[in-house]
Amino acid sequence: MRIPLEWLREFVAVPADASEVAHKLTMIGLEVEAVENLDNDVVFEVNVTPNRPDCLSVIGIARELSAVYNTPLEFPDHDILAETGELDFNVDILDKELCHRYAGRIVKNLRLGASPEWLRNRLEKCNIRSINNIVDITNYVLLELGHPLHAFDLGTIKGRRIRIGTPNTVKGKGAKVVIKTIDGVDHEMPGESLLIWDEKRPIAVAGVMGGHETEVSDSTKDIFIESAYFDPASVRRTSKALGLKTESSFRFERGTDIKMLKKALDRAAYLMKTVAGGDIHGKIDIYPKRYRPAAIIVRYERVNEILGLRLTKKDMLNCLNGLGFEIETLPDRLKIKPPAYRRDIKMEADVIEEIVRIYGYDRIPAQLPKATIGTEGNELKVRSNIKQAFLKSGFTEVINYSFMGIHDIDMLGIDEKDERRNSVRIKNPLRAEDSLMRTTLIPSMIKNLVHNVAHGNKELRLFETAKVFIGRNENSGLPDEREHLAALYYKEKVKALYKDETHDFYIVKGIIEAVFNELKIYDYSFIRSSEPFLHSGQSADIFIMDEKVGYVGSVSPAVIDVLDIKAHKPAVVVMELDIDKLMPYTMQVVKYRALPKYPHVERDTALVVDSSIEASAIVAWLKSYASDMIEDIHIFDVYQGKNIPEGKKSIAFNVRYRAAGRTLKDEEVDALHKSLVDYILDKTNGQLRQ
Amino acid sequence: MEDPKQTFLKELSSANNLSELANLRVKYLGRKGIITERLKSLSALPPEERPLQGKNINEIKESIEADLDSRESRLKHEELKKQLLSDSVDVTLSGKFIPFGRPHPINKVLSEITDIFVGMGFSVEEGPEVELDYYNFEALNIPKDHPARDMQDTFYITDDIVLRTHTSPVQVRVMEKRKPPVRFIAPGKVYRCDADITHTPMFHQIEGFMVDKGITFSNLKGVLEAFLHRMFGADTPVRFRPSFFPFTEPSAEVDIGCILCGGAGCRVCKGSGWLEILGAGMVNPKVFEHVGYDPEEYSGFAFGMGIERIAMLKYSIDDIRLFYENDIRFLRQF
Known part of the structure; x- marks a missing residue:
């Protein structure tokens, strides 16, 4: 959110310069991510966390500064001096759970046109494009008071009637309701989404976007301004369903200030009269669901227990006093009612955060808790031993994404019934080739080979340990996650100082044996493998007792042939081990055996x-x-x-x-x-x- | 009678190898050698001359023996020297070796962090990467239809199953199976639907968690300051500021003084002099309620950090994608 300092100073006399204000805001939880210097002004880029919609406005930030600097807050002028005429308009809230309050005003005889410079200027500082004086004022009030407004062309509202309800309520379940929004798109509305209707049809998607047919146009003279409180979750659901995210929906779904909405309405009418010369008519304000906060109990002792401080009651009150809470002081506790704009304050812990936020996180002493002994656990130790064995054998560790594509499994020629085809599919992948969770680490290894060979790397000893994801458990729906280790060995045949005639297969097999030796696993065997992507004459399945725990072998020339490797077709040995399967065989206690006394x-x-x-x-x-x-x-x-x-x-x-x-x-x-x-x-x- | 010693010395000086020397030894000291014969001939002398002559010949014998021994040891030494010279190798040629492999920089940083926390009494826990929405969101006080979900772009498997977007679900899983006190870290892979120069769809986090009677915000600061000072140096400034995470209350963002510019302001810290390094806070009582811990009896803290960011800062890496390209020219630098 962009906040111009000059606009802030209109509401609070901050006794500090821009960089100090930025620091102060950051230290009370309103992180200033950037400070932009303009001619005669400074704009703060404030990162407002989702729990603080009250700070998505100039007045919201000013309110926080007023609390920390203990200086009074001024509200902008919104007195409606003269009202002409009554509001002969019917408003019915049909779904009161979704619309807690609905207010509106009619302004007539407006002169639609360009906005004055001061108005355009402020909008531009906040990166809002100027459209015309009427739309600009609704945006201006949005920035200033944080409350979204919507202006309808009065003449297009049929039957001098406004209804607020869902298609289910208005038309009955199953009825098809379509509305064209001001971006020109037709939306078929979900039955439970909240809409604004006139006598005949929907004219706006509540809190998200207005309808095309009732939009303010160049010929508009009379308007109806809407200022309402919509249920946050409902607005969010609708916004998600339509894929429409607007400045309005962003604020409504975080929660707006139900009490501010009247002020915002009057402020807008006032500015329209000032800027576009209209006649302000009477107001309608339907408020079926009042804001009635439950009292929150805050125990002094608990505050200090959680924070590790020794604050007095007075210290706590000093922190809370500027924040607009209704506070009742009792001997051992406070009873607190937060204002309508602080719906994020719901329990004791929330108030504790408010106290320490104003008190200053930096004033809490750092104190280590009492010591205990930590442990990595046996499984991690075994995994670490395995890694060490590979590192010592010259293998460098890689980390690949956990994704693969169906092409990868096809390329390996994996059988239809093989569990490696039973993979977990991502509904919204970034790319089709990353739409499955890996069931084997080999495709990633082969990609690493292709990348490195393409970049002229002539010798590769790579390994990776990572989870593979097989199938889905019937009860939990979650896949079986197994820790695998894969390695790849490739060496271009080049002239070398020292000759080594060892077949590549034995180099990789040797490392596996070294690992087993390190883990004191002895009951293993290598049996000719039938993995479809391995060279049938140079591959073996690895067994411990009667259980297959992995395989090792040269990659089949058929697989190498289709890789994107120019010039030569490399000989490559790969292996993959299921580390989880090794675990039961590694829990051996070392017990010394006497050395032989007689010669061999x-x-x-x-x-x-x-x-x-x-x-x-x-x-x-x-x-x-x-x-x-x-x-x-x-x-x-x-x-x-x-x-x-x-x-x-x-x-x-x-x-x-x-x-x-x-x-x-x-x-x-x-x-x-x-x-x-x-x-x-x-x-x-x-x-x-x- | 000629002096055999003089002839011997002449012959000794011309004996240039061990076999000539051996011949010389036989010639003088062998069973039929010159000196041996002399000794035998003593019996032919009158008895009164024998002691003197005997003494003389024995002296000559001893002297010849000593000369032969000394000559022999010198020749042996010379021969060894010759032999070693002919067996010599070019010591400047490179040796035969396979360089040790290198751990991936992410895992290197991860184990460094793990070691520090294990040293502070934390154990290590793990949880699934394909996770129920319940553990990833609901139980952490992030209900459906809550804007806090926008903080994380989620990969979905089904409506109820996601790729975990953070390591925080491990908190809930551990608390479900264990009573307090608990004190652990949970390192691992996490996923977000995002890819550009500073984001990869998969990255690594470490979650830290501690619950016991009487755990305070002050303890949280103590643990994290100790960690950050070990990780980045004892002089590194650390600051806590308020933030928001649905599963902690109060919540904090923790910054360290920029390790690149020393706090003066640079491109990496965007001129602020501070680097955001982890998120933390006191466990939200609502999270305790989900797992049946009594928030009146127990309190605790949680923190989480991204490993890629720390590795990038530590090694001055400016493109996060390098970590997942796995080019060995990159990997072998760590």
Whole structure:
């Protein structure tokens, strides 16, 4: 809201300069966001919070300044000196819950024309365009007193009658009611929206916008000025339903001053007579629903308990006295009735805020509460450990929007029955491609790849942890939110100082194993994956016990092909883990195991087996051999090529033997190892490598 | 009789490697070596000469042994030096390493803030990002048809389900399942239907909440001042001014002295010398009523802040969209 200082000074003699006034307003809750210096004046841009519609006017701000500077407030001149004629007009409020008061005046024989300079000038300072003297005056009064008015062309009102009611009340439920508003748009009105009607038809949308047919035009001489109080929620519903937001609706939906409306009406009539020379006729004022505030009890002790201060009764009264409250003082409490323009004051806490607002927030001492111990909680600690493992492995963290589009899921070739198609849809997305909540983090990762490759970044190790949103719970309607982690690895093949022949797949798999190692998860396995967007020969699903917790693999060339990447088609490895699923396996207590007392003995053996036999099968067979002296088995070489027959591969493994209570003898290890080798040769139908 | 020592010394000086030296040792001290033979020949001497000659030869033997040892250790040292020289690498070539990854700047700031509050006795809570209208608005005293809803542009899933517009619904969820005292922060993603140079449709907030007997506005100031001084430096000016949030009463906006211009006024603080950094207030009794806390028995405070804004100030980032482009040239700076 723009407030010219010169206009303010008309109502309150502020003993301070512009920058001090701006500071003062800010410190009582009326934040001055900008101070604009004009010729001979200063305009404040005041950010008025939604609870303070009383400050959406010059008089409202002046009232606050009068309270803090303890200087009297002057009201603008609105005395109607001569009234000519009676008001032969009928006004009926049909929906009294939606219209608490309706007043009006007729002004006749107006000379419609341009506004005088002082009027235009003030409107312009407040960024309101001048139209003609009549419309300008209604706007002027709106800015000055904060009360919206509407002027009808009197001649167009049929039957010298005004009714205020909803289509349901006036026409009955289900009746179709259309009104063309002054912006030229036809609106079909909801049955419960409040309208102003003449004898025949609706002539205005109450509190939102006037009707086109009764609008003040160049030929208008006689007008009817409306000044009313409409129910805030009702105006808001109508304004939302029509998608129409006006200076009027903005104020009505926040709540106007039901007592000020008469003053505003008279002020407008007075100014019209002054500016456009009209004859002011008698007034009508129907006030079926009076403002009767309930008394609010404010306990002195409670004020100090909430604020942490030791204010006396006198201190409190000093703060409240300038704010227009009706105050009754009792020994331990105050009884307060707020004025009609402060409908935001409803309970004790509201009054406490008023006291401290005027007293000054900066005068409250800062005092720490008594100490306790805080904790992050186990789940966050595990997540943080996982993140650390990725960071240490060279992966940089990204954060993407939680959105995706159906195209992203289609691109991955996700099956129709897959739960990742069971996504949450946003009704009002910013863009169609952001209309779903993510069910997988992979599409975002791929976007990060495309962006970075396009900008010449040749090596990417990225990861993200974020929620995915699956389905909707039948009871709550909310989706299942799961914490996922996704990572992407891409390295352009360029000449490098140090050679590393490790396949990209194993780089990412290695990190997953490092994470499991860090979390002390041991019962995991990697089983060939059937994810449709992964390379079928270079991908694996990750299991812990029998539960699938994620997957890792090279992105299928079919997916890479459709990406917007010029020149070359990169090899990319991605992975995704459901972190929530890891949680139950991580709650292990560390318990020390004694170090072995006796030495171990190692034996290496290389087998030649069918190339279709996977390493995990060989390790599993070796482990299935019954011996309590086998401590560890690992594969240290896999080879295919020269000296190995077609369709075969060589697998070399190392076994570490140890006995618990003694030193093993070479001969017994030789015998045991030979037996183990015979066992595995039998299982694999393989041969020893020569 | 010639002096074997003299010949030995001549030969020693021309022994230039360890194998020549070993030969020399055999030649003099071996089983058939010159000195060994001399010692053996002592028995042929008359008994009265033996002690003197024996002493002489033993002295020569010891001296030769010492010379051989010293020569050997010197040659060994030289050979090692030669070997090390031939094994040397170019120490100026870069080492083989994978640089550690970097946390996203938003999460970096988020954990910094979390650590400060955990240090002040706050625990960490979470809540759903797809949230019921009830928790996001109604229970926080923001009824339907209330203008306060305009403060936040909302993404809707259905009429009753929204993407949470702030982290405040976590307050209600925690109070529903726990009795006071409660003291927690709730970091997380929030969503608003808005996108330009200063707004992204998703961003991050941290909510702080504390309820107990006898919690005051003064405590709120104490906690937030301590936090802001840790976060921005002990000399940073902090100011509280009245504001409006439907779920707190009294409500406050908290500013810090502009960390870029030191309060003199600049583009970032729009000339005011102050930067708005968080919103706060005493929990509105109506919020307590929604969850069955007795506002006569308990009081508390709540605060909330946007992480992007703090990260932008901290690292002088002028376009919020950089956070979500995920260009590694940007991300690796933090």
